[in-house]
Amino acid sequence: MTVGETGRGLLELTRPINVIAASVLTFIGSFVAGGVSEEPMAVVAAVAATGLAVGAGNAINDYFDREIDRINQPERAIPRGAVSPHGALAFSVVLFAGSVALALTLPLLAIGIAAINLLALIAYTEFFKGLPGLGNALVAYLVGSTFLFGAAAIDSGEIGPAAVLFVLSAIATLTREIIKDVEDIEGDREEGLQTLPIAIGERRALSIAAILLVAAVVASPVPYLYADFGVAYLLVVAPADAIMLAAAYESFENPTAGQSHLKYGMFLAALAFIVGRVALELSLSV
Numbered sequence: 001m002t003v004g005e006t007g008r009g010l011l012e013l014t015r016p017i018n019v020i021a022a023s024v025l026t027f028i029g030s031f032v033a034g035g036v037s038e039e040p041m042a043v044v045a046a047v048a049a050t051g052l053a054v055g056a057g058n059a060i061n062d063y064f065d066r067e068i069d070r071i072n073q074p075e076r077a078i079p080r081g082a083v084s085p086h087g088a089l090a091f092s093v094v095l096f097a098g099s100v101a102l103a104l105t106l107p108l109l110a111i112g113i114a115a116i117n118l119l120a121l122i123a124y125t126e127f128f129k130g131l132p133g134l135g136n137a138l139v140a141y142l143v144g145s146t147f148l149f150g151a152a153a154i155d156s157g158e159i160g161p162a163a164v165l166f167v168l169s170a171i172a173t174l175t176r177e178i179i180k181d182v183e184d185i186e187g188d189r190e191e192g193l194q195t196l197p198i199a200i201g202e203r204r205a206l207s208i209a210a211i212l213l214v215a216a217v218v219a220s221p222v223p224y225l226y227a228d229f230g231v232a233y234l235l236v237v238a239p240a241d242a243i244m245l246a247a248a249y250e251s252f253e254n255p256t257a258g259q260s261h262l263k264y265g266m267f268l269a270a271l272a273f274i275v276g277r278v279a280l281e282l283s284l285s286v
């Protein structure tokens with residue numbers, strides 16, 4: 001294994017797209033709290049702490065999942081031999097340490113959220129992932145918490161708008177995590193995990209996922225109605241909602257494609273949050 005292949009393997013362990021996406025969510029949380037220009041260094045620290053935490057969480061997940069992934073995802077860095085299991089674990093520890101160091105520079109509420117999240121990331125795979133629905137709910141909370149973390153990083157920040165985004169993103173993430181468990185059912189069953197699809201059946205799990213997503217889509221105008229997001233938010237979240245609903249329907253026949261397309265819709269919805277708030281700031285500045 002060359003140094004380059006190991007380096008690429010370590011980068012792959014972090015799931016860089018998720019690192020960037022979650023970091024953007026934290027930035028949005030600070031942005032909707034109205035603190036980016038007032039406290040830029042706090043925002044930078046919160047965004048970087050999030051990115052390191054997500055990278056660490058993904059790396060330690062692949063470390064604990066190395067036997068499941070030999071069945072479900074053999075192309076991943078550890079099962080294909082690009083990174084050793086203990087190399088992945090050590091890498092995760094370094095990333096966690098960096099996240100803690102940055103989080104400690106933030107206000108107390110942000111430190112509290114980070115402490116809960118970092119412990120949850122360490123505990124997820126070994127203690128929560130195999131519990132029907134609970135592991136999914138924990139990942140959903142973690143994704144949604146980025147908005148709260150970004151808002152809490154701002155001393156003067158108001159948490160209200162971030163709380164709305166917390167609920168929407170947590171529900172959508174819960175939907176996707178259930179669909180991903182349907183996709184991974186073979187390896188999870190081999191490992192004796194009691195995920196939701198294994199506990200209640202694939203179609204019932206997919207039905208719960210679809211119902212949850214419909215609820216999130218119905219609630220998606222709330223940022224426009226109560227969190228002062230501009231009309232531009234509606235113009236962008238509407239296609240995002242359509243993509244997510246189509247993906248949930250698709251997942252009944254093809255969970256792999258469904259969960260992947262659902263992620264695209266979620267990313268577009270995150271863009272809607274940014275567009276909505278920028279449009280509002282611009283309208284206030286004229």
Ligand SMILES: CC(C)=CCC/C(C)=C/CC/C(C)=C/CC/C(C)=C/COC[C@H](O)COP(=O)(O)O
Binds near residue numbers: 143217
């Ligand atoms: C209805 C409505 C407006 C919903 C809002 C949806 C929204 C903005 C969701 C946020 C999704 C997002 C950008 C998440 C960040 C990426 C991330 C950390 C996802 C969680 O990763 C866990 C997942 O199981 C990892 O698997 P994979 O993505 O396949 O690597």
Ligand SMILES: CC(C)=CCC/C(C)=C/CC/C(C)=C/CC/C(C)=C/COP(=O)(O)OP(=O)(O)O
Binds near residue numbers: 049057
């Ligand atoms: C704000 C702070 C300090 C932290 C936020 C941390 C965040 C946003 C975490 C997002 C969720 C995340 C990265 C969870 C890590 C565990 C993980 C990868 C769960 C999904 O993994 P599996 O259920 O094993 O499925 P796959 O490995 O097949 O994707």
Ligand SMILES: [Mg+2]
Binds near residue numbers: 061062065
């Ligand atoms: Mg895994």
